[in-house]
Amino acid sequence: MKHLGKLTFIMMFVFAITAYAQTKDNPWAVSVGTNAIDFYPTGNGVGEGTISSEHIFDELFNAADHWNIMPSFSKVTVGRYLGEGFNAQFGGSVNKITDMGDIAVDDLAYYSVDAAVQYSFMELFNTKVVDPFLSAGVGYYWLDGNGDATFNGGAGINFWMTDNIALTLDSSYKAAFEDSGVNHFQHAVGVKLGFGGTDTDGDGVYDKEDECPETPGLKEFNGCPDSDGDGIPDKEDECPNTPGLPEFNGCPDTDGDGIPDPQDECPEVAGTKAMNGCPDADGDGVADHNDDCPNEKGPKENNGCPWPDTDGDGVLDKDDMCPDVAGTKANNGCPEVSDEVQKELNDYAKTINFATGKTTITKDSEEALDAIIAILDEYPNAKFTVEGHTDSVGSAKNNMELSDARALSVKNFLVENGVDEFRLSSKGYGETKPIKSNNTRSGRAANRRVEINLAK
Template structure:
């Protein structure tokens, strides 16, 4: 018996110590520890017992009380005023009604019971309840199941600690275990409040109960860890400064990154945080001459861009013709123009087996010259090709001669010689089959292709 009492006390310590942070007034868990009294007398049965509730408070003659810790219970709030609990108790039986013969003499009593309780006045100092349940009780080695009815009250001294007074009637299912009353008094502790977001702060104290947060922000998060809670942080996912409402200023120019058009380079407020190295009022990123002051109308440069192609006249090889930066201000040959060039080149006619150009190809050649002059800084290669008729050596020689013949014609009619080169490939690069006359005709051709530098 003494060892069981110690065991109950040890169980209580473990449960309480594991929940010392309880704070919620509606905390769902409750532990009660105390003493119990077992009374076999006022149960409405024959001698040596009395009628129902006869001498109900005659503790001296009828109550069996163990002078030590003898009961412990744990219950869980399940909603709508209902709790479910499990209790364990022990006692020593030496009083059985008016039995002077001593039916029991220091008999051991053990009970374990489960109870569903309904609390009438939740959140009040006086908290009465009723309950119903069942359990199993042993007196010495005699044990049987019981159905139990319970009535009692909690008296809360603080939000979490109170006194519980309870009496239960236990009706035995077996004749060999007598029905009886069991009275309990003990100290109760409530704990284990709801923490929906699992951040260690109970919902009633959590300003953000559905988002894990920090204690210093009443349970609200600070995602970027900059000491400013997310709800007050204009940049909640980037660590920043309080003066910018939690937003960073990476370049330290006094303009927060979210408002800074150049967040990684220190600049001035007038240009949304972008620098102006030459002080001409044009941000360096838009200034074509960032180190030389110039008017905004001239993109910050002291030199003009006559053709407006983004390349200053001093660097523009075609200052009067719009071009591209990649081509030094000159126009770039498009794929369509390239196809047009080769369409013309394929119609250049030569004398059979020779490299001499037939006179009526002059118009075609002039069209080619006109195109080349539109791109005065572009370089081209004139390529000659043949079909597979004849020896490869003779075909290579003929293609080389025809390519050179076309080059000489073009340079002789106004195209700068440095812009052209010539090369023959013979029959090595056919574009059609050599098995048909139409295919061989397509393979006998001249191509003029752009040289990409």
């Protein structure tokens, strides 16, 4: 019954260390090899449980005199990776004992089962081949039908020839729980085969190390692809299907202007950052492909072309109310009505005649009116007032009404013959603004007049 309790303890320990590591990405390892049992360095060969320092270092590797070697495959170990350099190990071995220290015995049968936690220094040393380790655990052995549980401590090394195959060497000391047990060393050499790692995308990089586990990739990029072969993995490449440069996160700069193609509005022509990669030959702030005058500076509002000044008066057409007629800046590009012109208008206006006592313009006045229209056309943005005047003959009321009607009649004639109505107004002054004395015939004739004056 006491053996059953010890075996139960060992099985619980095995379950604990293996169940802890059950994840799909943790690889398994199986090793198969031969083992040697040595009782000599532990004492006098009868299991007293004391270690003789005199003999441990002198006789530990005296295989010829003290080791019990089973040359065939006599030890099997199954392991699972726990993470952070730790592995769980469970194994069993058989042997035939002919020497217990210096005492020869008659082929005693030896069996053992062991469970251990193993710490590998491979990750710590950042090596892929040499894999030294330490181990600690428990076990149970049977020797000629009698057995006992043991505390086990050991060390060893794996030499990984490939990612999956290693030559493994280990040595462990097994100290019996009970004084009646036999302390001993067990040495082993074998071949270890690693398996069980998941490689979903089949690119040769296990999922636990694969940064792109569902997309086939390259080992140098931790399992991620580089579709365009520019040395930048797709997950970091903003242009994964076009070879590019690291400084542009994998995007090309075809024209070499320092602006990557996706941000370059003119990717095949060198330009400036201010123009989003497009050139601006004349430096007017309008990119050449949008500039109607790429070699001549001009504002954006005119598509990169300078504003014209058709009449050459120094007022640009966009600001010139008379773009085809030279004028002055003060008059928005239109010519100004001079005193001479004003006098000329009124010289013609004085010759306009009406039927006696009526507002009807006589036929002989048309020549003067045509001359007036020609002058008004030269000043297209100027506004004028048509003024009617009478002499003092008759009532002031009638004279006012008559002058107002005659001024309106002249205005209507001018409008009907092409002068814009908004430029003209009319007003009658009757006898209130004489220019001569109404006491003489010539004076009254001068006072009966029409004037066309610039509206101030």
